[in-house]
Amino acid sequence: MIKIDTFFASSQLCNNCGYKNEEVKDLKIRNWKCSECGKVHDRDINASKNILDEGLKMQKAS
Numbered sequence: 001m002i003k004i005d006t007f008f009a010s011s012q013l014c015n016n017c018g019y020k021n022e023e024v025k026d027l028k029i030r031n032w033k034c035s036e037c038g039k040v041h042d043r044d045i046n047a048s049k050n051i052l053d054e055g056l057k058m059q060k061a062s
Helices: 043-061
Strands: 031-033 040-042
Touching: 040 043
Parallel strands: none
Antiparallel strands: 031 040
């Protein structure tokens, strides 16, 4: 099992380009558009993709 840091900004990172959007910290924001690449994200789907990617990176590093 791989544990991702509790404070990993999974819902704030664009899973397409990696841009960190700190304006979406508010849990009321369910969808957002990346200001760098223009991709539109569902907060939960984006977070799950970022968590998977981070876990795979950690697995490769170990």
